[in-house]
Each structure stands twice: as C-alpha cells, then as structure tokens.
Amino acid sequence: MKQQKYAKLKILALLGITYVFAKFQGGFASWFLFYSCLTLVCYVLVTYLLMFTTLEVSRTVNRDRLQDGDDLTVTLRVKRKIWFPLGWNLVVEPLPDKLAGYYEPHRQLLFPWFRREVILHYVIPRVPRGYYQLTDCVVTAGDYFGFVQRQKTFTIRNEFLVYPAHRQITHWSTGDGRISGNMNVSHRWSDDVAAVRGVRDYQRGDRLSQIHWKASAHGMGLKTKEFEHQATNQMIFFFDASQDSYRGRDAELFELAVKLTASLVYYASRMQYPYGLIAHERKRIAIPPGNTQTHFFRTFDQLARIMPEGENPFAQAVSREAVEFPIGLTLAVITPTLNKTLITSLVQLSRTGRNVHLFWMHDHQIREEERRALLLLAGSKVTCESVHPSQYEQLKRIGGA
Template structure:
C-alpha cells in the first residue's frame, strides 16, 4: 500500500515538475514534455477508475459429479466492455479447504491488450472424495507503468461432488439366494404364470404380455394380469460415521469404509436389490430402500458428503435403528470397531430374524487375539463376518462364498 501511495505522489510530482519547467522555460520541447506527462496521468487515472467498472468474471467446472481420483477442469471467463488496453490482471483462485494443503492456489498473470474476453483453464488433479465449493475469485489489476494497482474480490460459487471409488464385485454371499422382505417391484426378470392372482383394468404402460386375453374377450375392455407381490432381497447399509470410532486412527480408514460401502451399494444396484443407507453424522442420514437411478445417485451423493463427525455411539445407533426395521432384511454393518456392546447387539439382531453381515475395516498388520475372538464368537452366532484390510480391498472381487 505504501508503494502505491508513493507511486501516486511520484506521478503527481512529475506532472507538477514538468508544468513548472514548461511555464518558466517555455519552448516546444518543455511543453511537449508536459503534455506527454499529462497524457500519462490521464491514462493512469482512466485505468484506475475503469479497471473494474468494465470487468466481469464468470467461472464454470467441466463436471459437477466426479469419481475419487479424477481431475477437475475449471474455466474462467474474464470479459471487458471496452477494448482499450487498460493494464494487466492477476487472477488468484483460492482452493477449497480440503485441498489447501495439497496444492497451491492457481495464479495467472494476464495481459488483455485489445481483447475483450480472456479464457483461462486450469486443472485440479486427483481430487479425493468429498463435497467441494469454489468461492470468491480475487483479481488484481494495475497499469502498464506500475503507478496504480487495485484488488477486487468477485463473489462466485461453484460446487461439485466427488463420489467414492468403488470396485465391481462379482459375488456377495449375503445377498445371493436369500429371500428377504416382500414388496412391489417395477422390474421383473420374468412373469410367473402361477403367481397371477386376478385381473384389473388395463393401464397405459402395461406390457402386451401382461394382458389377460380371455378376460378381455368377454367384451368388458382390456384386462391386465395382476401378480402376487414378488419377494426380493432388501439390504440396509449401516455405515459407522461416529467421531468416537475413528479417533486416533488413520484417516484413510474411514475412506476405506466409504469405498467399501459404495462397492456394496453398486453390487446391490446391479443385482436389482432394493437397498437403503443409515448413518449418523452430525445429522441422521436415512435413505429408505429403493432401486432406481435417482435412488442410486441420492445414495452416492450422501457417500460423497459424509464425514466421521457423528456424536451418537455407533452401537447405540445400530441397536435403535435396526429394531424399527421389518424382519427378514439383510443388515450390512461397516465399522472399524468391535466393541462388546456392538457385538452383542448384532448377535441379538441376527437372532430376531435379521440377516446380519458385519464388515470390519482395519489397518492392522495382524488381527489381534481380542478381535479374533470377537469375530469367531459372532460367526458362532450365525453373523457373517468379513475383515477388510486396505491391501485386501484393492484386490477385492468376491465377498463370501466358495
């Protein structure tokens, strides 16, 4: 700021000195020098007044939904209303808080000259899972001679989600061949003729194979077969997002839990199993069972945003939430802890008719004796258990089965 103050004083002193010199000396050369300085002062004044009055900045990102590890391309468009070269621009793009420790803010010096629009592209590489917001863009401008300089913050806002990476599982025994729940489904692999329980009026969108031709031939209009409710697998995912469970642990352990959940959700979606998600972050997250494209993106949106910030103990949350669910469901529990209260709760849920599958994520080189005893005891209580290590997850294709 002092430099800018002295620069303004210098240019005013230069103008005053050339005017005094021309006034007392006279002649073409001295007045030419004065008018040259006067032109410079007018240019600097116009630059100072108009450098931001004619400037507009917009920002866009190439995608608002990405996957963990992908690159984000950001585009800045800087437009001016006049073509006259007022000076230079320095663009500074602050990064979201999660990325501030990984990369430096993008800085770029621009010389517009006679162009009315400048386009700037930059890439944020290998963005990890999360919800990101690009906010204010800071633009510094000055004249070409270095006399004046100003800074302005343009209030911009761009948001994008980075989904967790998932593995394409080929088999998960907890979901294969277990009939759980009963609900109407929009997708059928086939129509069982023996499951027809009656006929109803034809509705727009009914398939030709569903029309009951004998009933329609009686002259009462088109009739459609009405089938019994189809039993189907239903999975509810319980993701541990409590602060207590991940304190003093490797932060990557929670990322492993989220990626594992995403892989299981993708498997359930591909196999046409209705699935839901329950987690206790700062607020309760509860997505009821469903299996549509909208439901899939809704679930992954939550998996992109979730952080281990819950204050409710996970064992308490599972025990309270699971008892309100109907019998026959598959409960997939993903957690890094094996507390006695959680183990007892899972065994009790399995005895009451829920199919419980525990996924214990850990980063231990060898599983301790206490954890081994807990897993063996749960297996004896007919609770399916899987211990998932980060190295094992990278090769994961099958869960359970032979």
C-alpha cells in the same frame, strides 16, 4: 498499499515538476514534456477508475460429478465491456480448504491489450472424494507503467461432488436360507390384488400402494397388505460415521470404509436389489430402500459428502434403528470398531431372525481379543468380513464358496 500511496505521490510530483519547468523554461520541448506527463496522468486516472467497472469474471467447470482421482478442468472468462487497454490483470483462484494442502492456488498473469475477452483454463488433478465449492476469484489489476494497483474479489459459486471409487464385486452371498431375503429376483414386491394373503401392521418403509385402507379404517391403525410372494434381497447399509470410531486412526481407513460401501451399493444396484442407507453424521442420514437411477445417485451423493463427524455412538444407533426394519432384510454394518456394545447389539439382532453382515475395517494385524469377538459373532450367525486396505484391492467375492 503504502507503495501505492507513494506511487500516486510520485506521479503528481512528476506532473507538478514538469509544469513548473515548462512555466519557467518555456519552449516546445519543456511544454511537450509537460503535456506528455499530463497524458500519462489522464491514462493512469482512467485506468484506475475503469479497471473494475468494466470487468466481468465468470467460471465454469467441465463436470459437477466426478469420481475419486479424476481431474477437474476449470474455465475462467475475464471479459471487458470496452476495448481500451486498461492494463494487466493477475488472476488468483483460491482452492477449497480440503484441496489447499495438496495444491497451490492457480495464478495467471494476463495482458489483455485490446481484447475484450480472455479465456483461460487450468486443471485440478486427482481430486479426492468429497463435496467442494469454488467461490472467490481474486483479481489484481494495474496500469502498464506501475503507478496504480487495485484488487477485487469476485464471488462466483461453483459446486461439484467427487464420488468414491468402487470395485466391481462379482459375488456377495447375502442369503442365509431364510424365507425372506434369499431369493434373487429383479422386481419389487408384487402388487397383484389376487396375490394378497392377509394384512399386517404397517412398518416403516412400506409403500402407500401396499396399505390396506379398508382394514386401516376399522380404527386398529395402519394395515399393510401381505402378498404370497415377497422374496427379495432387500438390504440396509448401516455406515459408521461417528467421531469416536475413527479417532486416532489413519484417515485412509474412513476412506476405505466409504469405498467398500460404494462397492456394495453398486453391486446391489447392478443386481436390482432394493437397498437403503443409514448413517449418523452431524445429522441423521436415512435413505429408505429403493432401486432406481435417482435412488442410486442420491445414495452416492451422500457417500461423497459423508465425513466422520457423528457425535452419537454407532452401536447405539444400530440397536435402536435396525429393529424398525422387517425381518428378512440384510443388515450390512460397516465399521472399524469391535466394542462390546456393538457385538451385543449384532448378536441380539441375529437372534431375532435378522440377517446381519458385519464388515469390519482394520489397518493392523488382528489381535487375539478381536479374533475371539469375530468367532463369537460367527457363532451367533452373524456373517463377518474383515477388510484390510491391502485386501480391498483384490476384493471381488464376499462370502459363499
């Protein structure tokens, strides 16, 4: 700013000196020099007043949904309403905070000359999982002679999600021999009236079409139809997103947990199993069981955004919410912790007849107390899978022969 103040003084001083020189000296050369400086001052003044008045900046991204590791192509359009050459532009694109540590902000110097529109492209390579916003675009403009310079921030909002990468799991043994939850079917529960065998109390997750309105009208609360065939591989994913679980651990362990959950969700979607997601971040994330394309993208949207920012203990959330789901569902628990509270909760859930699968994430050699905890859970009919980062790359089958 100080340099710009001196630049304005210099051009005014130059105009004054040439005027005084022409006034006292006279002659064609001296007045030609004065009028040349006057023309220059008029140009600089017009440039200073109109450099941003006639400038428009817009931004587009090639995709608003990416996968972890993909490249993002950004297109900027710098457009003027008039063709008059008003000087140069320096475009600076600040990156989101999560990317600022990986890459430098994009900078590009433009000389539009007589062009009304300049289009430029740049690439943000290998974008990691997350939710991102591109907002400010800082444009610095100045005249060609270096007398004036101004800066303006254009607020442009572009959002995009980067989904977690997932592996192709070929087999996941989710059944345990119980009546409900071990039959592989690709359809939802039957709504055939002829197949109704009775009624039961309403449970969260039941669809409106399953409610028995006549029985509910008797004043005994909401009642749900029970059908003859209710076998399905329905599953609920309990994802650990609490701060305490990942404090002091490598950040890649949380990313590994997200990737594993995405792989399991993709497997359930491909097998046409209804699935849901429960997680406690800053807010509670609860996606009820379903299996549609919209449901799949809704789940992956949450997995793209989720961060280890939950304040409540994960074991407490599992013990409180898992009992609300009907017996027979597969409860898939993804966590890096093996504390006593969680072990007790999983054992109690298994004893009530629920099919519990524990996916324990770790980045170290299994300690003796952790090995004993896994044996205790296995003895209580809790299916345990320990996943190390080195093992995840070869993960294709979960459970079974």
